[in-house]
Amino acid sequence: MKKAQLVFIPFPGLSHLVSTLELAKLLINCDNRLRITVLLIEFSRSKETDAYIQSLPISDSLNFIDLPECFVPPNTNPRAVFDALLEAQKPNVRQAVSDLINGEQHGPLAAFVVDMFCTTMIDVAKEFSVPTLIFFTSSVACLGLNLHIHTLREQDNVDPTQLLQQTELAIPTFANLVPSYSLPSSVISKEWESLFMKYTGGLKKSDGIIVNSFEELESYAVHSFSSHPGLAGLPIIYPVGPILTPEPKSKNVVESDDIIKWLDEQPPSSVVFFCFGTSGSFDEDQVKEIAYAIENSGARFVWSLRKPQPKGVMAAPSEYSRSDLSLVLPEGFLDRTTGIGRVIGWAPQTQILAHPATGGFVSHCGWNSTLESIYFGVPIATWPIYAEQQTNAFELVVELKLAVEIALDYKVEFKGGPNYLLTADKIERGIRSVLDKDGEVRKKVKQMSEKSRKTLEESGSSYAYLGLLVDYIMNQI
Numbered sequence: 001m002k003k004a005q006l007v008f009i010p011f012p013g014l015s016h017l018v019s020t021l022e023l024a025k026l027l028i029n030c031d032n033r034l035r036i037t038v039l040l041i042e043f044s045r046s047k048e049t050d051a052y053i054q055s056l057p058i059s060d061s062l063n064f065i066d067l068p069e070c071f072v073p074p075n076t077n078p079r080a081v082f083d084a085l086l087e088a089q090k091p092n093v094r095q096a097v098s099d100l101i102n103g104e105q106h107g108p109l110a111a112f113v114v115d116m117f118c119t120t121m122i123d124v125a126k127e128f129s130v131p132t133l134i135f136f137t138s139s140v141a142c143l144g145l146n147l148h149i150h151t152l153r154e155q156d157n158v159d160p161t162q163l164l165q166q167t168e169l170a171i172p173t174f175a176n177l178v179p180s181y182s183l184p185s186s187v188i189s190k191e192w193e194s195l196f197m198k199y200t201g202g203l204k205k206s207d208g209i210i211v212n213s214f215e216e217l218e219s220y221a222v223h224s225f226s227s228h229p230g231l232a233g234l235p236i237i238y239p240v241g242p243i244l245t246p247e248p249k250s251k252n253v254v255e256s257d258d259i260i261k262w263l264d265e266q267p268p269s270s271v272v273f274f275c276f277g278t279s280g281s282f283d284e285d286q287v288k289e290i291a292y293a294i295e296n297s298g299a300r301f302v303w304s305l306r307k308p309q310p311k312g313v314m315a316a317p318s319e320y321s322r323s324d325l326s327l328v329l330p331e332g333f334l335d336r337t338t339g340i341g342r343v344i345g346w347a348p349q350t351q352i353l354a355h356p357a358t359g360g361f362v363s364h365c366g367w368n369s370t371l372e373s374i375y376f377g378v379p380i381a382t383w384p385i386y387a388e389q390q391t392n393a394f395e396l397v398v399e400l401k402l403a404v405e406i407a408l409d410y411k412v413e414f415k416g417g418p419n420y421l422l423t424a425d426k427i428e429r430g431i432r433s434v435l436d437k438d439g440e441v442r443k444k445v446k447q448m449s450e451k452s453r454k455t456l457e458e459s460g461s462s463y464a465y466l467g468l469l470v471d472y473i474m475n476q477i
């Protein structure tokens, strides 16, 4: 049987790549008439990313092509480097797809599925006369916000600084007015302006947007796509999530086992987990405030603490050695907290969240972490750091009431500047609140956890959207 061929182009960062490839697996499991070829772009790939790719089963339905490396000039904005890299990769993509469709054994090309940061590849898909579906790795609410701001800029020539002057904005995918400090950094920064217009313009030119979310979670935002005049005429959305990483991704299996064994000995819902995504890290002053907060709260904890990279270095935070750790933490912290908690490097996050001892999650609100915490029914205390995390924090705390607040905004130039510090008392309040066993938020998160597990079953909304998506793809051949 000749299969309908899809070309996937993920963004190479772990938090985008994993969910994109899990989407690929989901589609293949859903319909065996699909064949997916993933074009991999080399761009500061981390060890975790490589380990994940190597763990994937290569089959007749799912295979990978490493695109040749391309040189692009350096730039202080990593996203601008990536944009230049994408442009340079277009001939390679063209060649790889030509080879693919000329290969005798393969079926007809049906569509490109590209990451939200790779929308420029729509141009190449058009050369092959096939549609492009975009994979949006954050929320439906955030997608609507991006599209709305793009329209404001394009039609009314609104400048990012004008947006910041307004204290609140009406956004179609939010029921509440959104404070301007909750806008994603790509929307408010001058540095990002042209890239934002390019990527978001690409979303509008696409033939559909697949979103890693689900209607039961973001019902207001999802419905606004069909009912709000401000979003009329845009590509159809397919919320088919939550798409999670099923296997633990820890590179240090021994340390992971040790943490899980330690969690096994703790009472149910008693441990607070601190983790700030693939790139989150803090300077030493902030690390000390977290440590004071932990000690003052008396809570059991697991803390993924990593070293910030020097300015201008484009790589994920590195791990502290044991001796460096005792220098960065308050004197005697590790001794005093032996038995009460663990300070670790890269965390086996999904295993920790899945463990019954974990009662709360202090998180930067990256969208994957958000979905994982909801899936495993662990409430979040919000501490956004960059990107669209403050938008996610606002949605979680104010719109959905599924998280408690430590902070809603983040450390940006126009706010506190480099000395912006979250104090220990504020963090301690967040820890106590997120561990509250009788809290309303915990109850709501548990209910949403049930819904997140059912949505990909036959009666669920994500199951239905996935069916629509497969129908669309099969209709292209």
Ligand SMILES: O=c1ccn([C@@H]2O[C@H](COP(=O)(O)OP(=O)(O)O[C@H]3O[C@H](CO)[C@@H](O)[C@H](O)[C@H]3O)[C@@H](O)[C@H]2O)c(=O)[nH]1
Pocket (backbone or CB within 6 Å): 014, 015, 016, 137, 138, 245, 249, 250, 275, 276, 277, 278, 279, 280, 304, 345, 346, 347, 348, 349, 350, 365, 366, 367, 368, 369, 370, 372, 386, 387, 388, 389
């Ligand atoms: O020690 C760690 C740290 C992270 N993770 C995993 O790494 C992923 C992190 O993803 P996410 O929570 O989305 O955070 P970021 O890595 O910061 O993701 C980027 O991409 C996301 C999806 O677009 C955005 O929502 C974020 O703001 C952006 O920073 C999750 O699956 C975690 O389980 C671990 O397993 N162990």
